[in-house]
Structures are given as structure tokens and as C-alpha cells.
Amino acid sequence: MKIKYNLIHKDKNTKARYGLLETNYGTYETPIFMPVGTQATVKTLDPDEIKEIGSGIILSNTYHLWLRPGEDIVAKAGGLHKFMNYDGPILTDSGGFQVFSLANPKDISEEGVIFKSHINGEKLFLTPEKSIAIQNKLDSDIAMSFDECPPASASHEYMQNSVERTIRWAKRGKKVHSNPHQSLFGIIQGGAYEDIRRFSATETVKLNFDGYSIGGVANDGESKEDMYLAIDYSIPYLPEDKPRYLMGVGEPIDLFEGVERGIDMFDCVLPTRLARHGHAFTRNGKINLRNAKYKEDFTSIDENCDCKCCKNYTKAYIRHLLVANETLGQRLLSIHNLRFLIKIMEEIRESIKNDRFLELKEEFYHSYLKNNHSKTSKQKD
């Protein structure tokens, strides 16, 4: 079946919305945070642990699985769910982001994009049709349109041309999409240009996708102000009865800012990447467990957290694991950081239902920002 979004309640004071998303693998409440498992694994966790932290949908990536092990092997295994032994919903990214990160602008043509494999340097060619065909074979529950993801710093002219091409790519992808129980999302681009976001949103919505994403907001070096503008400029043109997905966003503050503006779905590598590099989210801001001050700190990372890591282990022990390069440290922190974001989303959903989203937001910001561990803007003060 295709996914189905049911809008249940709109917050009285903001654009935040609470809904239910029906999928092939159960119904999930939104807004939702989706952990990222690029290579058919949420790094360091097994599927039982993904479930334990209260996770719903997870992400995987067309580009990476295309290169290794190849979509045919995944198909032979019985599809991505069977291959990785995960019986929850899976969304696959289209490889579009890799256009931004791995290709040169001159390698992008109307037909598709020339990549250099990050594994062996081999020249590869990816098109909208190819991306959709791979995703059909992977048999994910939600596929993404193949898009170009230009930086917000791109000129107005480049951005307009890029967005027009992304829309043509979306049409081509939709035309060949043939997996009956896989949904397909369109992607809105346009940087922080109001007119281009409006154009991208209205034209993409005309194609009638199962959901809509806002992309190009979490590229390296872009300001949070531009991200918030990109959302504000796109949301008014998206239909109420379809889910809205903000791609690549996952700082706690940005989850609140996104929800407030009407976003239903988020994904981000940040919780798991930060974990592997020794950082943890806490209600009092982000901390670096490798810091010497935790050497003899025998308290948990966050005493209010209900995850396996916080219930059983101390900062001093986790620090030791990280410094000694033991993978258990990375695993425990990944579990904690993911649980942290998922729990925030649980609280956010409750607050929307009770029309007290802004109160929760203020409460969270007060605690999270009080030690200035996180800035509300990437711009220096």
C-alpha cells in the first residue's frame, strides 16, 4: 500500500501538527524523527536496538546500496527489509544529495549526473529513471525523487534553472515508478529565494506525490536563518493531507523550529555521527564525553533519560571506552543520542495535542541553551 497521512490536530498557536502515518509496517505518530542507516544499517545498532529506542521509520541510501552490494543482491535477498532483518518502514534517499557532495556542477546535465565513486573513483552515471529503478528493486516503503541539491549560496539564476530541471527529473522519475507498495515523495528546492521556493513547491505539488520534502537546507556552511526561511517559503504551498519531510535536519533546536513551521518528518546523521565522535545530547546542551573533566564523573549522561546507556553506565566509563577506542562507547552513545531525539519528538507530539507546544519549546530552550553549548545561529556572535 501507499502511505496515508491523517492530520489529527493542529496546534492553536503555531503551524505545528499532530498526525498519523499509515505504512506497510504499521501506523506511526508524527512529527517523527527518523534515524539514518545509509548502508542498510543504523551504524553500530542492530534492529532490536533500533526498536528499543522507540524508533519508527529509518532511512537508507540508493547511491550507497547501488555501489555496494548492488540493488540486485538486495532484491535477491528479498528486498531491503529482509536483507537487513528490519520489519519497520524504510525510506530510501534518491542519491540526489550525492549530486551535491560528490559531483561537480559541470557534471550535471539534463540527462543525469556523472559521479566519481567514493569507493574506487570509478565514473558512474545516475539518472532519475535509474534512481527510481534502484529504489523499486530495493523495495523501500518510501522512495525519494532524484533531485539536485544546490547550496543556498547559488545565484538566483542557477537556482531557478536547477529547480526547473529538478521538476523535470521528478516527472521522469514518477513516470517510471512501478512498485505498487512503494510511495514516492517529491522534493522542494530553491535555497532561501522566496519566489523559487514557491515555484518549486507549486510545480512539484501539481505532480501529486505521496508526500513532499524540503531539501537543500542542511548543506555545509548554511545559516539556520536560511533554513527557517526555506521552510517558511515552502510550507504554504504544500497540501494539508500529505506529510512534509525536512531533509537532513536533526539538531534539537531545529526539530522545534521545523515542527513549529509545519514539518512532520525529519532525518539526520547527527545523533549517530556525534556519538561516534564522542558527543552526547543532554537537556543542558551538547557535551563532549572525551573532555578530561569527565574522567572521574560517575554519574549518567542525562539522569532523566530512559535509555540503556543512561540507566546502566557512567560518563567516566563511556569516556574510558571512547579514549580506548572501544566500539561499545560509540554504540552506547548512538543509542543515547537517538533516544534523546526520539523522546523529544514524543514530548513534542504530546504538547501539540494539548496546544502547549510553545510552552514545551520555551522550557526546552531555557535548559538546553542556558550553558550556551549550542548556538541558535551558525553565525558567530
Place this chain on the structure above:
RNA sequence: GCGGAAUUGGUGAAGGGGUUAACACGGUGGAUUGUGGUUCCAUUAUGCGUGGGUUCGAGUCCCACAUUCCGUC
């Protein structure tokens, strides 16, 4: 006793007269938003065993001493 070699940060060390002592590991911070798993960035010896001397200038050359190692009686 005699002869030879060595002595440079927390560690392994480079440098054999010319500005601020290489590099690596370790230490200490920071970064990370549709993945960078072991990544990236910054910082970390006002000092080269001790004391003299030569020189415009000395880890670098000379002398004495100390310590360590090797050989030998």
C-alpha cells in the same frame, strides 16, 4: 683504570654553525545537519644533561664534569 658511543617535550625521535627546534604518537580543546565508524581543525619544548669557552650567531664546534651503555685489563 683505560678506550669508545650516547644524552633534544609526556613518548619515539629529526636537526652536524644562520631567523620562531621537523615529523609521528600521546595530551588538551573545538568542529560535524538527505553519514566521515578509526574523520577534520587548532593547540601542546621561551628550550636541546650541567658548567664554562669559541663565534656577529651554538642542540650543532671546543674543554671540564655528571649520567647511561659498549669494549677491555
